[in-house]
Structures are given as C-alpha cells and as structure tokens.
Amino acid sequence: MSVNVRSTIVSQFEEVAREQNRKLAPLTDSLVLMDSGLDSLCFAIVVARLEDSLGYDPFSVAEDVQFPVTLGDFIKFYEDGAK
Amino acid sequence: MAQNDAGSLWDALNATAPRANRCIWAAHAWIALNELIAGSSLSGRLEDLRGRSVLILTRDQLSAAAALIQIDGVARRLVICTPDLDLAHISFVMATAEVDAVVSDQPAHLFGALIGDRFMQCSTTITPTQALRGAQLPSEWILFTSGTSGPPKMVSHSLLSLAGAIRSGGALGGALVWSTFYDIRRYGGLQIFLRALLGGGSLVLSSAEESAGDFLTRAASHGITHITGTPSHWRRALMSGAAGRIAPQYVRLSGEIADQGILDALRAVYPKAKIAHAFASTEAGVGFEVEDGLAGIPASYFGQTRNGVDMKVEDGSLRIRSTRTARRYLGAQNAALISTDGYVDTGDMLELRDGRYYFVGRRGGIINVGGLKVHPEEVEGVINQHPRVQMSLVKSRKSPVTGAVVVAEIVLKSEAGESDAARGVDTVKSEILEACHRTLAAHKVPAAIRIVPSLNVTPSGKVARPNA
Numbered sequence: 001m002s003v004n005v006r007s008t009i010v011s012q013f014e015e016v017a018r019e020q021n022r023k024l025a026p027l028t029d030s031l032v033l034m035d036s037g038l039d040s041l042c043f044a045i046v047v048a049r050l051e052d053s054l055g056y057d058p059f060s061v062a063e064d065v066q067f068p069v070t071l072g073d074f075i076k077f078y079e080d081g082a083k
Numbered sequence: 084m085a086q087n088d089a090g091s092l093w094d095a096l097n098a099t100a101p102r103a104n105r106c107i108w109a110a111h112a113w114i115a116l117n118e119l120i121a122g123s124s125l126s127g128r129l130e131d132l133r134g135r136s137v138l139i140l141t142r143d144q145l146s147a148a149a150a151l152i153q154i155d156g157v158a159r160r161l162v163i164c165t166p167d168l169d170l171a172h173i174s175f176v177m178a179t180a181e182v183d184a185v186v187s188d189q190p191a192h193l194f195g196a197l198i199g200d201r202f203m204q205c206s207t208t209i210t211p212t213q214a215l216r217g218a219q220l221p222s223e224w225i226l227f228t229s230g231t232s233g234p235p236k237m238v239s240h241s242l243l244s245l246a247g248a249i250r251s252g253g254a255l256g257g258a259l260v261w262s263t264f265y266d267i268r269r270y271g272g273l274q275i276f277l278r279a280l281l282g283g284g285s286l287v288l289s290s291a292e293e294s295a296g297d298f299l300t301r302a303a304s305h306g307i308t309h310i311t312g313t314p315s316h317w318r319r320a321l322m323s324g325a326a327g328r329i330a331p332q333y334v335r336l337s338g339e340i341a342d343q344g345i346l347d348a349l350r351a352v353y354p355k356a357k358i359a360h361a362f363a364s365t366e367a368g369v370g371f372e373v374e375d376g377l378a379g380i381p382a383s384y385f386g387q388t389r390n391g392v393d394m395k396v397e398d399g400s401l402r403i404r405s406t407r408t409a410r411r412y413l414g415a416q417n418a419a420l421i422s423t424d425g426y427v428d429t430g431d432m433l434e435l436r437d438g439r440y441y442f443v444g445r446r447g448g449i450i451n452v453g454g455l456k457v458h459p460e461e462v463e464g465v466i467n468q469h470p471r472v473q474m475s476l477v478k479s480r481k482s483p484v485t486g487a488v489v490v491a492e493i494v495l496k497s498e499a500g501e502s503d504a505a506r507g508v509d510t511v512k513s514e515i516l517e518a519c520h521r522t523l524a525a526h527k528v529p530a531a532i533r534i535v536p537s538l539n540v541t542p543s544g545k546v547a548r549p550n551a
Contacts, residue, residue, distance in 0.1 A: 019516065020525060040453060041526055044484035048530035059483035067483065 005078050008053055012046045013038065013071075020045075029072030036071065056081055091156025091219045092242060095281055096120055104258070105283075108305055109145040110290040110298075112207045116280075124149040124205050125186070127212035129157055131203065134220065135184040136160035138177060138198070140168075143207065144267050144288045146188040148276060150205045154186070155242060156219040163268050165227050166291065167542040168235065173197045175234045179414045180225050225413060226270055228365045238366055238409035238420065246277045247369060247391070247407050259284030262302045264312030264320075266291070269543055270365040271338050275311055284309075291542075296325035303328040313338035313544040314345045318474045322497070326352050335372070337361040339545050340442040340460050343378045344467035350376060366420055367427040368407030370394060378464070379439035395426065396433050400446055402426035432458060448548065450478070452526040453485035459548070462489060462529065465522050471495050471511050476538050477529065478549055491515075491529040494538055508534055 010027055013036070017024040022037045033043070051057040058081025068074040096102065097120050105116040114124075123129060124146065137158040141147040147163070154161055162180045174197060176182070185198040186205050224245060227235035261279035265272030267288065279286040287305050289298050299320060302310065310331045312320070317336060320326045334349055334356045341360035349358050360378070362370035370392060371384055385394050392405040404426045411420050421427055430447070433440040444458030451457075459477035466475040473494045479487045495511065512532050519528040539547035 019520065040484050044453070044482040044488045045530040047482060047484060048480055048488045048490060052531050052533070060481070 005054065005082060006075050009046075009050065009075055009078060012049050012053070016042050016045050016049070027071055029070065029075070031071040032069060033071060033074060050078065054078065054082070090242075091222070092152050092277070092280065093120070093156055093216065094219060096152065099283060105285050107145060107148050107279075107286045107288065108301075109143070109207070109288045110293050110301065112145055114145060114149055114207060114209060118209045118211070119149055119152060122209040122211045123153065124207065124209055125153060125203060126210065127215075128203060129153055130215060130217065132158050132184050132186070133217065134159050135201070136162065136181045138162045138164065138173075138180070138182045138185045139268075140164045140173075140185055140187045140194075140198075141189070141205065141268075142166070143188050144290075145207045146205050147268055148286075148288070149207060149209070150186050151276075152280070155222050155224075157216065158184075158222050159220060160223045160225055162225040162237070163227070163273070165235070165268050165542070166266055168227070170194070170197065172234045176237070180237060226273070226365050226409075236417065237413040239411050239413060240368075240409050242277075244368060244407050244409065245273060246281055258306075259309060260287065260305055260307045261285070262287035262289070262305075262307040262310045264289050264298075264310075264316035264544055265338075266542075271311070271313070271363065271543075274363065274369070275309075295319045295323040299323065299325040299328050303330075307331055309333040309335075311335040311337065314341050315339060315474065315540050315546050316544045317345055317349060319540070321348055321352065322473055331356050334358045335361055337363050338543070340444075340464065341378060342464040342467045344464075344469075344472065346376055346378060362401070362403075362429075362431075364429055364431075366409050367401075367403040367429045368405060368409065370401070370403050370429075377439070379436075379441040380433075382435060382438050382440060385440070393426075396435075396440065397426075397428075399432045399434075401429045401431045401433050401442075403429060434461075450487055450489055452482075452487055452489060455524070455526045457489050457527045459489070462491065462519065462523060462527055465519050466491060466493060466515055466529075469511065469515050469518060471507070472515070473497075474538055474546065476546055476548070480530070482530075485526075488530040489527060490531045490533070492533050492535045492538060494536070495534055 013027060017038060020042050024037045025031055025035060058077055068077045096116060102117045107114045132154055135158050137154055139147055139150055139161060162182055184201040186203045188205050191202045221241060224240040225237050226240060227237055261275050261284050263272050263275040267273050267276040276286060287302050287307055307329055308331055314336050334353055357374060358376060359372045359374045361372040373380055392403060395402050408427045409420055430445055432443050432446055434443050444460040448459060449456045450459060462477040463475045466472055473496045475491055475493045477489055477491045480490045482488045541547045
C-alpha cells in the first residue's frame with residue numbers, strides 16, 4: 001500500500017511539473033516542498049488528482065491541517081490518511 | 084402582420100388571412116387556428132375571465148397555447164406557470180400576482196383548496212361556439228424567470244414587449260413552420276410561439292415526455308423550417324443521431340453561451356441553414372442575433388441602436404435597453420428591474436478579445452482559485468472545441484492549497500466504437516489539457532478531468548450548475 005501511495009505521489013509531481021513547464025528538484029524525502037519547483041497552483045492540482053487516483057483526500061478529514069513541509073511529510077500524510 | 088399597439092393575439096390572428104392549414108402540433112394532439120378562432124377551448128366561458136388576473140396552470144403546452152390565444156385581450160393579467168412549478172409555491176404566486184381566476188387542463192380537485200373557487204377548465208378540444216368577445220384590454224403577461232429553486236421571480240411583460248415588431252413572413256415566404264425545444268411557457272419558447280402566430284406560420288411543440296430523436300422525427304414530418312433551442316438542447320439533438328432528419332432554413336441557439344464547437348457541429352449537419360446565436364432573457368428581452376457563424380458578438384453591435392436595442396458593457400456585464408425588456412418585477416421585495424438610465428443588467432459577463440465580445444459566464448458563477456477568477460463557461464468553451472467532446476461542465480472543487488480548483492466533467496461523443504472509446508480516453512484527456520494550456524491562464528486549466536456518461540440538464544434546457 002505505502003509503495004503504491006509513494007509512487008502515485010511521485011508520478012503526479014512529475015506529471016504536473018511537466019504540464020506546467022516547471023523544473024522539478026530531485027524528489028528526496030527531505031526536499032522542502034516550497035523548493036521543489038512547484039508553486040501553490042501546482043500543489044492544488046496534485047492534491048485534486050491524488051484524490052481522484054487514490055480515492056481519498058486526507059486534507060478533508062483532518063480539522064486544522066498543517067500543510068506538510070517536506071516531501072517525506074507529504075507522503076506520510078497520505079499514507080496515514082489511507083489507514 | 085405588424086403588431087398593433089391596442090390589438091390582442093386573437094385580433095391579430097383573426098385579421099390574418101389566410102389561416103387555412105395553420106396549426107399548432109403537439110406530440111399527442113393538434114389545434115387548427117381556424118377552428119380556434121371560431122370556437123373555444125374554455126367551453127365558451129371566456130367572458131367570465133374579463134378583467135381578471137388569470138393563472139394559466141396547465142400540464143400540457145397545447146392547452147396553454149389555446150388558452151393564451153383566447154384570454155389575451157380579455158384578462159387583466161395572464162400569469163403563465165412553468166411546467167415545473169412546485170405546488171408549494173402556488174399560494175405565493177397567487178398572492179403576488181393577485182390571481183382571481185385559475186385556468187387549468189387538470190381537474191380542480193388536484194389543487195385542493197390552493198386555488199379558490201374561480202376555476203375554469205381548459206383543454207385541447209375546440210368546441211364550435213359563438214365567439215363572443217367584448218372590448219379588448221391590454222393584458223399584462225407575467226412570466227417566471229428561469230433560474231433558482233424557491234419561489235419563482237415574476238416579471239411583467241406586454242404582448243408588445245414580447246412580440247416586438249414581428250414582420251409577416253407568411254404571405255411572401257411560403258409556409259413557415261416554427262419549432263422549438265423550449266417549452267412555450269418559458270420566455271425562450273413564448274418568443275417562438277408568438278413569432279409563429281404573428282408571423283403567419285405554424286408551430287410544432289416539443290414534449291418533455293419525448294426523446295430528442297422522436298421529437299426531431301415528428302418535427303421533420305411537419306416540414307419545420309425554423310427551429311430554436313439552447314446549446315444543450317442542440318447537443319442532445321446531435322447525440323440522438325436524429326439531427327439530420329430535419330432540414331431547417333434557420334437554426335437558432337440561445338439561453339446559454341454558444342461556443343465555436345457547437346456552432347461548427349450544427350454547420351456540419353445543416354450546411355444550407357442560416358445558423359444564428361442570440362441573446363434573450365426573461366428580464367432583458369431580445370438583445371441581438373449573430374449570424375456570421377462565429378462565437379462572440381462583434382464589437383460593432385455596441386454603441387449604436389440596432390433593431391431598437393441599445394447595448395453596453397458596464398462593470399463587465401451586458402446591459403440592454405429596448406422596448407422589449409420586461410417592465411418590472413412583481414412583488415414589493417424585489418429590486419428595480421430597470422436602472423435609472425433605462426438599462427436592464429443581464430448579469431452575463433463579457434470580455435473583449437480581438438474585436439469581439441465573448442460571454443465568460445454569470446456574475447455569480449465565478450470560481451476563485453487562490454484569488455484569481457475563473458468563469459466556468461470560458462473553460463467549457465475551450466473543452467467543447469475538442470472533436471470528441473459532446474458537452475462539459477466545469478465546476479469548483481475545494482482545495483486545501485488554493486481554496487478552490489477548477490475541475491471538469493466531460494461527456495464524450497459516442498461515435499467511436501466502445502473499445503476504441505476506452506482506449507482513447509487518456510489521449511483525449513491529455514489533448515484537452517494541452518488545448519486548455521495553450522489558450523487559458525494556468526489557474527483556469529482544469530486540475531482534474533472526469534469522463535462521465537451524462538450531465539444533468541435543467542427543465543429550461545441548460546446544463547445544471549451547482550449553486551446556480
């Protein structure tokens with residue numbers, strides 16, 4: 001399950017970056033999202049598409065969500081949301 | 084014939100010769116105008132309605148048509164109920180419009196105590212009676228605006244504001260047979276009803292119980308020459324595979340934005356027809372008609388009086404001033420319909436690009452993506468140009484990042500085989516996204532696209548929008 005979530009997220013980052021003509025930084029867990037090369041519109045698109053492909057939106061569940069800071073946080077947030 | 088200020092619909096028909104062979108056809112019955120002028124669908128009790136505010140509450144369009152022809156000029160008011168009126172709102176309508184008589188093709192007991200005791204039965208059956216008609220009154224026509232659920236908003240028109248100066252087409256132009264996907268109890272349909280009657284033609288009514296294919300087949304059997312509907316009606320007609328059964332001289336789209344995709348699709352099916360897209364609304368009346376086959380309105384339409392209509396753009400929205408706008412809303416709680424300079428604000432937002440104004444959506448329908456505005460209709464216009472797209476709905480989805488994002492639901496054309504369709508969906512999606520990226524700012528491009536089997540269309544023939 002977790003592998004699936006991770007690879008889905010990574011491929012969405014790559015796809016959205018390509019569509020929006022963004023240069024994507026190497027996707028490591030420690031990568032700070034704001035330094036990834038994606039802007040907030042790109043993240044909004046990634047989140048919308050992950051909801052469609054994973055079938056859930058962890059942001060909609062939690063009250064008062066802290067937006068994840070690093071890519072590792074982001075992936076963990078989705079993995080936790082699946083449980 | 085020219086519309087006479089003092090005349091009624093009945094007067095106009097009575098004065099028009101010849102009337103032979105002129106009919107109003109519905110799916111299940113028809114009325115010959117000659118018989119109606121010499122008879123009654125109200126059991127000869129027309130004069131009981133003299134000077135009253137009459138609620139026309141029919142299940143059937145044809146019985147409403149017959150009633151309107153007889154009652155205009157006799158009643159003080161004609162209050163025309165739309166077919167989807169919720170019975171829960173009847174008391175409100177009756178109080179607001181001061182109704183003191185109800186004409187219906189339904190049995191009175193269906194409405195219980197709602198409608199009081201001044202009830203008159205109407206039908207689609209014409210009995211030959213001595214038609215006694217006293218002096219004519221200028222009846223006020225009350226229409227419901229298309230739009231939201233809740234109690235209907237009612238606007239006041241006259242026969243003159245509804246019909247304008249309709250020139251005779253019948254005498255010289257041969258037999259005109261009009262038809263419309265609209266119900267004639269709504270502004271868009273009522274226009275065509277009056278145009279057919281006053282212009283010397285016949286009319287084929289649509290039916291809510293009939294498929295688009297069956298309707299078009301029936302319209303073809305009557306040899307329709309002129310036909311109107313919303314872009315959604317026309318998309319449904321194209322999807323039915325039956326659009327080619329009619330061979331109209333004139334095709335009109337109104338009520339929603341006509342994008343280039345639907346205009347081109349209709350041009351391909353009707354290569355010889357005049358294809359026009361028009362603006363008209365219950366409040367603002369008839370605005371303009373564009374006949375050059377292109378989406379949008381030439382900028383030259385603004386700043387000069389055209390066909391008695393002045394148009395301007397103020398705060399981004401289309402404003403219309405003419406003798407064909409409604410006069411006012413009924414009911415004290417409503418704001419003024421006409422501004423102090425005589426214009427009606429349509430609430431339809433326009434943008435000027437390369438010498439043409441394009442509708443971009445309704446004032447209230449804007450999606451806010453991180454502080455940037457998106458009109459769903461503008462995005463739909465781009466999506467609908469893809470050859471595999473039948474229709475689309477662009478709407479807002481909540482986003483934790485930007486507040487909202489734009490998402491699209493798309494119905495694909497069915498012409499490709501099933502397996503071919505399945506294989507091609509991802510390609511189609513990416514082609515649509517590419518087209519959006521080419522022509523739209525990044526925040527307007529759908530974040531997600533879903534292919535759906537169908538989209539809901541409202542009773543007035545428009546794509547159903549959430550929160551519309």
